[in-house]
Amino acid sequence: MKNVLFIVGSMRERSFNRQLAKVAEGMLKGKCNVKYLDYKDLPYMNQDLEMPVQPSVARVREEVKNADALWIFTPEYNFSYPGVLKNLLDWLSRPMDMSNFQNPSAVVGKKVAISGAGGKNMTQSCRAKLTELLDFMKMDLMHEPQTGIALGMEAWTKGEFALTAEQRAELQKQADAFCAFIGA
C-alpha cells in the first residue's frame, strides 16, 4: 500500500475541496493509505523563523517527506491559489537541513496531483498557476489528467455538494491515473 498525503487548500470546516478529497479517498481504497495534512498551525513564512526550525514546520516537512505521494485539492482565490497553500509550499520549498542550500527540500521529486472545486472557472487559473509553481519546485507533477469542478447552485445553498456522474467519472479517471503514476 502506498502512503498518500492529501493537502486541502482551504481552512474552511465544511470545505467543498475537503468534500471532494473525501470522494477521491474512497476511490483509492484498497490501494493507498490516505492521511490529511494538518497545517493550520504553520506560521507565516518569515526568514527570522527558519532557524532554529519551528516544531510545526519540522512536523509538516516530515509528514510530506515520508509520504509516497501528495494530492492537492484546492479552491481558486482571485484566479490563483490560496495564500495558505502558498505559505505551506514556501515552507516546504526550503532545504530540510538549512546548513547547506544544496541539501534537498522535502518535496523535490515528490509525486503530486492537483484537483480543485470552485466557481464557473473550475479552478482552471488556480491549477495553471499551481502547475508552474510545483514545476518550479522540481516536484514530479502528474500534469494530466486533473479534475476541475464547477460547483452547482445547490452546493452554495446547502453547503454540501454531490458530484454529477460526469464529474465522478472525471475524478475516477484521475484517481486511476494517479495510482498508475505512483505504482499503487
Ligand SMILES: Cc1cc2nc3c(=O)[nH]c(=O)nc-3n(C[C@H](O)[C@H](O)[C@H](O)COP(=O)(O)O)c2cc1C
Ligand atoms: C478570497 C476569495 C477569492 C475567491 N476567488 C475565486 C475565484 O477567483 N474563482 C472561483 O472560482 N472562486 C473564487 N472564490 C470562491 C471559492 O471558489 C469558493 O468560496 C469555494 O467554495 C472555496 O472552496 P472551499 O469550499 O474548499 O473552501 C473565492 C473565494 C474567496 C474567499
